Amino acid sequence: MSRIGHVSRVVGVLLGAGVLAACQGGASTAPSTAAASQPVASGSAGGGGGTKSVVIGFTVAQTGATNVESVRQQHGLELWMEDVNNAGGIRLSDGTSVMLSAKSYDDESNTDRVQSLYTTLINEDKADFLISPYSSGLADAAAVIAEQNGKIMITAGAASDSTYMKGFTQVYQTYTPASHYLTGAADLLKSLDTSAQKIAIVHENDKFSTDVANALTSYATSEGYDIVVDEGYDTGTTDFAAFINKISAASPDAIMGGGHFADGSTFAKQLFEKGVNAKMIALLVAPPEPTFADIGDGAQGVVGPSQWEPTVKFSEAAAQSANLTWIGPSVDEFVSSYMAKYNEEPSYHSAGGYAAGLILQAGIQAADSIDTAKVRQALDGLDLMTFFGRTKFDITAESHGLQVAHDMVYIQWQGSSGSLEKQVVWPEAAQTAQPKYPLR
Amino acid sequence: MVDQLVASLVDGLLIGLVYGVAAMGLTLIWGVVEVINLAHGAIIALAMFGLYYLVSWAGLNPYIALPFVALGGLLLGYVVYAIAVQRVIDAPPLASLLATFAVNMIIIGTATTIFTTSPYSITFGLGSLSAGPVTVPATRIVASFASVAVAAGLYFFLYRSGTGRSIRAVANNRAAAELMGIPSGRVLALSFGIGTMLAAAAGALIATFFPFTILSGESYQLKSFVIVVLGGLGNPMGALLGGLVLGILEGLVPVFTSPSWTPVIEFLLFVAILLVRPSGLFGQRT
Numbered sequence: 202m203s204r205i206g207h208v209s210r211v212v213g214v215l216l217g218a219g220v221l222a223a224c225q226g227g228a229s230t231a232p233s234t235a236a237a238s239q240p241v242a243s244g245s246a247g248g249g250g251g252t253k254s255v256v257i258g259f260t261v262a263q264t265g266a267t268n269v270e271s272v273r274q275q276h277g278l279e280l281w282m283e284d285v286n287n288a289g290g291i292r293l294s295d296g297t298s299v300m301l302s303a304k305s306y307d308d309e310s311n312t313d314r315v316q317s318l319y320t321t322l323i324n325e326d327k328a329d330f331l332i333s334p335y336s337s338g339l340a341d342a343a344a345v346i347a348e349q350n351g352k353i354m355i356t357a358g359a360a361s362d363s364t365y366m367k368g369f370t371q372v373y374q375t376y377t378p379a380s381h382y383l384t385g386a387a388d389l390l391k392s393l394d395t396s397a398q399k400i401a402i403v404h405e406n407d408k409f410s411t412d413v414a415n416a417l418t419s420y421a422t423s424e425g426y427d428i429v430v431d432e433g434y435d436t437g438t439t440d441f442a443a444f445i446n447k448i449s450a451a452s453p454d455a456i457m458g459g460g461h462f463a464d465g466s467t468f469a470k471q472l473f474e475k476g477v478n479a480k481m482i483a484l485l486v487a488p489p490e491p492t493f494a495d496i497g498d499g500a501q502g503v504v505g506p507s508q509w510e511p512t513v514k515f516s517e518a519a520a521q522s523a524n525l526t527w528i529g530p531s532v533d534e535f536v537s538s539y540m541a542k543y544n545e546e547p548s549y550h551s552a553g554g555y556a557a558g559l560i561l562q563a564g565i566q567a568a569d570s571i572d573t574a575k576v577r578q579a580l581d582g583l584d585l586m587t588f589f590g591r592t593k594f595d596i597t598a599e600s601h602g603l604q605v606a607h608d609m610v611y612i613q614w615q616g617s618s619g620s621l622e623k624q625v626v627w628p629e630a631a632q633t634a635q636p637k638y639p640l641r
Numbered sequence: 642m643v644d645q646l647v648a649s650l651v652d653g654l655l656i657g658l659v660y661g662v663a664a665m666g667l668t669l670i671w672g673v674v675e676v677i678n679l680a681h682g683a684i685i686a687l688a689m690f691g692l693y694y695l696v697s698w699a700g701l702n703p704y705i706a707l708p709f710v711a712l713g714g715l716l717l718g719y720v721v722y723a724i725a726v727q728r729v730i731d732a733p734p735l736a737s738l739l740a741t742f743a744v745n746m747i748i749i750g751t752a753t754t755i756f757t758t759s760p761y762s763i764t765f766g767l768g769s770l771s772a773g774p775v776t777v778p779a780t781r782i783v784a785s786f787a788s789v790a791v792a793a794g795l796y797f798f799l800y801r802s803g804t805g806r807s808i809r810a811v812a813n814n815r816a817a818a819e820l821m822g823i824p825s826g827r828v829l830a831l832s833f834g835i836g837t838m839l840a841a842a843a844g845a846l847i848a849t850f851f852p853f854t855i856l857s858g859e860s861y862q863l864k865s866f867v868i869v870v871l872g873g874l875g876n877p878m879g880a881l882l883g884g885l886v887l888g889i890l891e892g893l894v895p896v897f898t899s900p901s902w903t904p905v906i907e908f909l910l911f912v913a914i915l916l917v918r919p920s921g922l923f924g925q926r927t
Contacts, residue, residue, distance in 0.1 A: 264757035266854075309758065406901075432899060439851040442652040443895035443903070449774075450645035463760040467852050474769050476776040495764065 252290065253297055255571055257282065257561075258304045258328025260318050260343070262335055265310025266436060269462045269490060270550045271335035274358050276543050277554025278332055279303065281562075284530070284538070291562055294569050308334050315339045319346040328352065329571060332557050333372075335550070336461065337361035337379065337409035344372045353564070353573055353580070357557035358550060361412045365595070365603035371573075373580050373594055374604040375557045379409055380416035382506045383457050385611055386483035387421045389504070389627040390455050393638045394480065397454035401430035401479070403444045403468070405460020413485060414458060429453050438464055441471045449477055459484030466496050473499035480639035489612050491546045494621045500614045501621060502640025507612050508549040509556075509589050510625055511536045512633050520586035528566070529559045532588040556589035563592075613637060642896075644774035649892035655781045657888015658788035659846050661881035663861050664868035665795060666839030672875025673812040673832035676726055677734070679741040682862030683748040684837050688714055688844030689853040690756055696763050703765050704783070707845045714841025718834035726833060727826075752855045762852035784846040791842055792881045795835075799877070808832050812875065867911045873921030882923050 259278065262271035282301045285291060290298030304326040306318045315334055322328040323346065331347050333340035333356035340359030347354035348369045356364070356372060360379040365372065390397050400421050404414040411433065418428055429451040432444055448456055456472065456479045459465035465487025472482060473496075481504060487493050488505025513532060520527035530538065535555060539547040560583070565571055567579035584593045584606070593606035611627035615637050624634035663685060670678045688710050695706035725744050729736040767779035799805035810818040811828045819825050844858065851857075868887050872879030887907065894903045914921065 264753070264759055266758075266760065268757070268759040434900065437854075439853070439857070440656065442656070443649065443892065443900045446645050446648045446652065446892075447895060447900075449648065450642065463852060467762075471778075474766070474776075474778040476769060476771060497764075497766070 251297060253299050253571060254302060255299050255329045256302055256304055256327055257330055257332060257558075258319070258322030258326055259332040260306045260308035260315060260322075260334040260339075262310040262339075263307035265308075266463055267310045267336050267339075267461050269492070270358060270486065270548075271308075271310070273490075273548050273550035274335050274554035274557075275305070277539070277547065277551040277556070278357070278558050279554075280539055280542055280551075281529075281555045281558030283542075285558070285562065291565050293565075299565060299571055304328055308339060310336070310339070312338050312342050315342045316346050319343045320350075323347075323350045323352055329573075330355070330561055330576075332554075332561075333357060333359045335359075336407075337364060337412070338407055340364060341408060344369055347371055351573060353561070353577055355557040355561050357553040359409075361409045362416075362600070362603065363408070363412060366600045368598065368601070370601055371577060373560065373602045375553055375560060375589070375592070375607075376508050376604060377607045377609045378604060379412040381609060382413040382485060383417040383483060384420040385506060385609060385627055386455075386457055386481075386504060387417065387424055387426065389483075389611055389636065390481055391424065392627075392629075393636060394454065397480065398425075398427055399429045399451065399453040399455075400426045401448045401451055401453035401456045402428055402458045403430060403432050403434065403441075403448065403456065404458035404485070405436055405438075405464055406433035407436055407460060410458070410460040410485060417457060434460075434464070436460070436464070439467055441468050442475070444468075445471060445475045445477060448472075448479070449475070453479055455479055455481040455483065457481075457483045459487060461485070462487045462490055462493075466493060469493075469503050470496040470499040473501075478641070482640060483611070488614065489623070490548050490550070491623070494614060494623075498618045501618065502613060502615070502637050504611055504613045504626065504636075504640075506609050507625075508607070508609055509552040510549065510610055510612060510623070511547065512625055513588075513590065513610065513631065515586055515588055515590055523586065523591075525591065526563065526583075526585040527587070528563050528585055529555075529587045535588045552589050556587055556592075559587045559589070560585075560592055613640075645896055646893070647773070648775045649896050650889060651775045651777060651892075652781075653888040653890070653892020654885060655777065655785040655888070656891065657885040658785040658792075658881070659843055659884070660861070660864050660868055660887055661884020662788045662791050662839055662846070663843035664865040664872065664880040664884055665792065665877040666836040666843070667862075667865045668869045668872065668875055668880045669795075669839065669877050670833055670836035671869070672877070673808055674722075674726065674730065674829050674836075675734075676730070676737040676741060676833075678833075678836065679738060679862075680721065680745040680748060681837075681840050681865060682858030682860075683745045683752075684714060684717060684840045684858070685844035685847075685861050686853065686855050686858030687717070687748060687752060688841035689848035689857065690752065690761070690855065691841070692845040692848045693761050693763055696765065703763060703845075703849050704787075707787070707842065710845040711838050711842040715834045715838040717841070718837030719830055721837065722830045722833040727830070730829065749855060756855050758854050758856055760852045760854050763848055765849060778850055780850040784849060787846055788843075788881075791839065792878070795839070795877055804828075804831070864907075867907055869921075870911055870914050870919075871921055872923050876921065876923060879921055879923035883921070886922070 261275040262268050290300040331354040335358035340356045341364045357375045360376045362378045404410040465484045483504040489507035517527040564576045564580040568575035581596045591606040595603040610625045610631045613626045614621045616622045626636040691710040695701045725740040729740045807823045868883035872883030
């Protein structure tokens with residue numbers, strides 16, 4: 202009797218745990234519907250064509266390792282939808298207003314969840330167009346589903362070149378590809394110090410960071426640099442002591458690498474705490490985030506490639522002089538409306554989310570339709586400028602959808618602890634301050 | 642090369658002491674209660690969040706908050722023992738394993754809902770200390786000294802106090818201890834509480850220098866298992882030495898090969914010890 206009682210209690214505890222897990226799972230798979238800021242009623246809008254409602258499907262890392270970047274991307278995307286709907290939708294030539302609504306899920310920064318969630322978005326939520334999840338690994342998994350189901354997916358926060366070299370025809374990249382992320386940092390180093398010879402590369406072992414590191418290794422070697430350390434660390438690493446001791450032993454002129462926000466911030470902080478004396482530190486993703494400065498002195502002098510900064514000079518006039526189509530708000534309009542809505546400075550992840558929406562909007566406008574085939578054809582021929590920069594896609598069979606026109610800038614945190622400011626230091630044409638070199 | 646070796650050795654020793662405290666909790670529970678506590682990692686992670694909120698909300702210095710977190714760990718241990726462990730203590734080992742696994746699931750599930758799995762960190766620093774080729778954040782040095790103090794406190798408690806003798810008596814032979822008038826139920830509950838208190842203390846110390854998520858405890862639980870086997874099952878002082886061995890391994894392996902090989906070598910050692918010397922490096926031969 203006693204043993205049976207014990208067993209039944211254990212089973213009870215297990216069932217309780219199962220119920221809790223189920224509740225948690227259920228909560229996280231419930232779709233989040235961002236209602237259009239204006240009600241959508243077919244046939245109610247102005248013009249002769251009435252209103253059409255379009256569902257934009259995407260997932261967001263509400264939790265997990267890439268939560269910071271992903272939520273910023275979501276903020277940018279949702280602001281774009283709100284702006285479009287507040288302006289009466291995307292207008293087609295027959296007078297139809299295309300109003301937007303969103304369906305999204307929490308992907309928990311987990312690649313394994315993405316494919317089933319995008320399948321749900323397509324088959325159950327009837328998403329018309331897709332925006333990618335944040336980070337290359339997740340976007341790569343989602344792109345397969347988009348392609349299989351014939352849905353257009355605009356990727357944001359998905360820089361890996363390899364995603365666009367798999368023969369996909371429905372996937373379009375917003376960001377400058379990963380292969381260009383840190384090559385500019387090598388150029389910056391060369392412009393500052395022709396005697397610098399040694400670079401240590403320590404990067405996250407995920408798809409995006411590895412692509413960046415491989416491209417950097419190849420480029421830096423071709424430029425005559427010695428790669429004195431080339432190591433990868435697991436996603437979620439918190440103790441970088443072993444890597445830092447290796448770096449210190451190699452006495453590099455520059456340290457480059459990183460991965461995403463959480464690990465990159467920790468790596469930079471521990472490099473400072475361990476007193477590493479490199480002349481330059483250039484890390485992926487983390488430095489351009491405004492909250493990177495929260496690590497204090499460790500942020501000082503750190504360089505990071507950025508897809509966009511609030512100080513960039515893209516404008517309608519610049520688009521006209523380059524004979525390009527312009528769409529969307531100006532840089533200042535985007536920054537002020539973003540800050541008004543979210544009470545934070547937009548990062549390039551925020552801007553990337555908005556820009557992904559603008560690219561889709563430009564495709565719909567150019568196609569004058571929401572038909573997938575027509576929009577795809579329009580996207581193939583797109584060459585436009587937004588506040589985010591220029592956008593044009595490779596349309597060859599080998600790398601269809603790869604971004605070929607957008608350029609990056611490099612930022613550096615300058616000033617003293619407590620009053621650190623992010624400055625654009627490269628390329629020279631975009632500089633807001635001279636680079637601080639050596640950094641400490 | 643020598644500089645790197647010295648720096649890595651120091652880093653390994655410092656972190657190894659903290660690992661040792663976490664493993665002492667696991668091995669104490671096994672040694673006295675004869676339960677493998679699969680909620681150990683979850684309690685480590687919970688303690689990290691406990692410290693985070695005491696520092697960020699209550700504004701306490703982390704080292705002042707730490708005893709409160711440890712005390713919370715002790716109380717949580719009593720609660721877990723009363724609800725999930727006590728009822729299966731005489732059941733086959735699988736039952737207690739499942740019971741603590743269920744507790745682990747409940748803690749992780751609930752805490753994930755509250756904290757999400759996003760990374761947290763405590764904004765706190767004491768600067769760094771340098772000596773020759775070695776530069777170490779002061780928080781790691783404080784953590785290692787605190788670990789030694791905790792280990793010394795546990796040693797004196799177990800070997801110099803009446804309650805400690807009762808715990809050792811129950812660990813040696815529960816039936817005989819009961820015949821001698823020792824209230825084994827209370828001793829078992831206390832031992833479980835002390836084990837979770839050690840886990841909480843280790844988690845709080847780690848949170849002073851590493852970022853964490855609610856899932857962070859899993860890796861420290863795995864390390865604790867390796868350390869417990871290295872130090873000898875049920876031997877708290879052996880666990881501290883096992884922690885040092887693991888820390889040194891983590892420091893030195895990357896000097897000679899890629900850091901990615903470190904966990905592979907750790908678990909090869911784990912299996913080798915189980916096969917060759919199952920009583921552990923610092924346990925008595927069976």
